[in-house]
Amino acid sequence: MDNSNTPIIEAKNVWKEYGDHVVLERLNLKVMQGDFISILGTSGCGKSTFLNMLLGTQAPSRGELLLDGKPLSSEPGPERGIVFQKYSVFPHMTALQNVMVADEFEMSKVLGKVWGSSKGELKDRAMAQLERLGLTQAANKYPAEMSGGMQQRLAIAQALMKKPRILLLDEPFGALDPGIRKDMHVLINDIWQEQNLTIFMITHDLHEGFKLGSRLWVFDKPRFDPQEPDRYGSQVTFDIPLNASGQEDIIASLQAKEQKEVA
């Protein structure tokens, strides 16, 4: 079957409401395999909620969210991996154990305890993943013995073990120093291209949003009622192809808006 024209993700009139609180409304979006979408928006506008719906841990209140043209399953599947800003890795496990744990758990459901050649193959795959993320020397270290950048690389290694087609990144570099962030940008860009991943990345850093990826979305409320602030939800108010001409003007207008909101 030729799926080349089917979006990997499509939102059809998707809404998310908590009681009377409308968080997201009327999302109509198409995302193709290989898109790298940077997501910007003010705090509380619903960015993480959107990522959680893509992961399957939350369901839309209305509308349809499709994966390869079919309704997205209500449980996280192997085709979707996620990395949060913090706490993605297990503190009581070494780097190697962290990378192996999900597959070991899956295999143990079929095989009972995982041992022998199955375990050997899994360990080889896990070591290869750690090597790709530059963590070979840290294989037997615990997260507390690793720097923030190393922990985030470990979280990415963990998410990539299942060979996901979609990677969800929720402010993955927000807690890192600027120098380490730059290295992480190069790394994630390389991985995106090597593995033809579809990436959704939330960031609060305008420049990071423009630097990484192929498309930038801004979540914002086009309608706002000061008497009833929860009445209207956010939509994607900008959907900008990156590397397009006129980008500087858009950055300047978003920066002006950001400064106005801070003031």
Ligand SMILES: Nc1ncnc2c1ncn2[C@@H]1O[C@H](COP(=O)(O)OP(=O)(O)OP(=O)(O)O)[C@@H](O)[C@H]1O
């Ligand atoms: N389970 C829930 N029950 C009720 N309200 C919720 C729930 N989850 C999120 N919300 C509300 O939905 C709104 C959007 O939250 P969300 O975490 O998606 O925002 P965000 O844009 O990711 O914010 P931030 O940038 O601060 O992380 C917030 O007002 C939040 O309080």
